[in-house]
Amino acid sequence: MFEGLIQLGQELSKFLTPRFLFDVLWSTQLGIIVGMLPGLTATMGVALMTTLTYKFASSHAVLILICMYIGAIYGGSRTAILINIPGTPANAATTVDGNPLAKQGKAGQAMGIATTGSFLGSIFGMVMLAIFTPIIGNAALSFYSFEYFWLAIFGIVICGSLTAPKDPLKGWISGFLGLFIATIGMEAMHAYRRFSFGNVNLAGGIQLLPAMIGVFGFSEILMVMKQPAVRIVSNKIERVIPSLKDILKYWKTIIRSGFIGTIIGAIPGVGEDIAAWVSYDFAKKASKEKEKFGHGSIEGLIAAETGNNAAIPGAIIPVLALAVPGSAPAAVLLGAMLIHGIRPGPLLMIENPTFIYQVVAMLFLATCAMFILGLSFIRVFVKILIIPREKLMPVVFALCVIGSYALSAKMFDILVMTVFGLIGYAMKEMDYPVAPLVLGIILGDLLDSNLRRSLILTDGNILPFFTRPISLVFFLFISITILSQMKWFKNLLKTLQLSIKKVFLKRKMI
């Protein structure tokens, strides 16, 4: 344990130079601004920043991206509190109690509470990341092709179910579409060009970053422009620094939300928005002041903000341990790491053992910067919300174009961005979640290579997919997740429950 702390101290000291600290401050502040502006999401911010920092050294680029990620997820809380519109989807739960507090003239207090909640959530998640990443990574060393195949399917199924709770079928369709898109281009075993139809660009495959910028950037621009303009409600911002009493009063909620946020964040593709809602829901159920929820509850606000920020380190856990992203921005982060020659996954602890401590140090610096910046210059930066969308959105689109082009200087990538933007828009309009699509594009290669490898090893026998212990666990999880969404299965469970109760009652009577 002490060895780990010493390692962390060493990595942290490497970042304590004026250049790094300056980069931490500006990138976190930029992240806060990106998060604040409705229509600009953390994913878009991290994706654009990835393309702009790809000429930087790996640790330098990843540091900037983590700062952007943390800043953006936190930044959205300001819009949620002040104008009742979540700056990023992760802040949707913040609007429920944050905006009523602002309407009561407590906007400053709400922002202070949100900042502290986000800070504590990130710190909690960071500690969990430091503890659990090596453990999960070691466990994943016993994974073979069979398990990796199930891991990819598990990611798609669970992400599809959680991101489309009303209609999981659409979530799964989205995920499997993503898996199919990943098969486009030259495959690794025979260098055969699949679905390229003689097109050289398609033979190179669909690159993740342009696709993501399209799905999360261009589609969002179209969505924002379609909606009527938002009037900014002017709010007087008074004292921002929260009282220690408010924070200490809800210490149980903070720990619970931090824990829930990290766990939800670590589930492949699920992300910060669901982490915030689940944390909020649990806080409401456990609260002694349930009646205040929805009317300006400080506890509700703390729960939502602690949950969504704890999900950030949570989402990075599977990135480092399994090379599977926990959320959409984490997916971009994974892509950025690969671009910079870092190979996340079970072998990371063997090949690059100090990298996990580097990431923990980066998270710590980003969280501290977010806390400091979050409690200062609020009045100045809130003015950014006055920028009308018709002035902001063309600039964002110009950035999306450059972001897609910058990586490999190919016009085809701009086309991919545009097409995926249109696909993303259509999907959002028809209630198909886009996160499973992106996760599918990422996991496609993992699924493809491991399924074929497994079949070669067993000479086409599919039994080992169900008889190996870890594979069986994955299979059961996937089956239960799918079955639990079906009405007949739910009814069957209810009938079983009732009959068991009846049997127990009869026994008691006897």
Place this chain on the structure above:
Amino acid sequence: MKPKDMNKADFFTSIFLFLLGLIVFIISIRMPTFRELGANPYSAPGIVPGILGVTLLFMSAILFIRSVIRKGYKIRLSSQGLKLFFKNNSIKRFLIALFLSVFYVILLGKINYFLLTTIYIFLFVWSFELKTKKTLFFALLEAVLIAVCISYVFRYLFLVTLP
């Protein structure tokens, strides 16, 4: 989207996805297996897309049946309905943003980047603002300033080649 419209949308998307799944499956089974080169038949490139195609077929069939049960196939198109659709302000805003952005992408590489970005930003800002001489001037000024900033910052600070 209203539930009624959603059922109609589901009806159409299920047909599209079914066709996609079918095409993917057919192309996959036609892919070479490289057996003649001594390769293991289970390493064939068509295996995974084939399975994915079948999965898409299966899921789209469920979506289709569900939309039919919910009467999503009852599509009534009328000229008045279409007129109302295009008169809707949200649709107008969406179409303006879409066409301007798509034309920007189409013209990239054919016209000087700085000039094209200036025109794009100017047209975008101007289309959504009140058209007075003052707003026209400010839209142009903003467009030039932003295009200069983007071009220089990306070219010289981030060392990115511009399209």
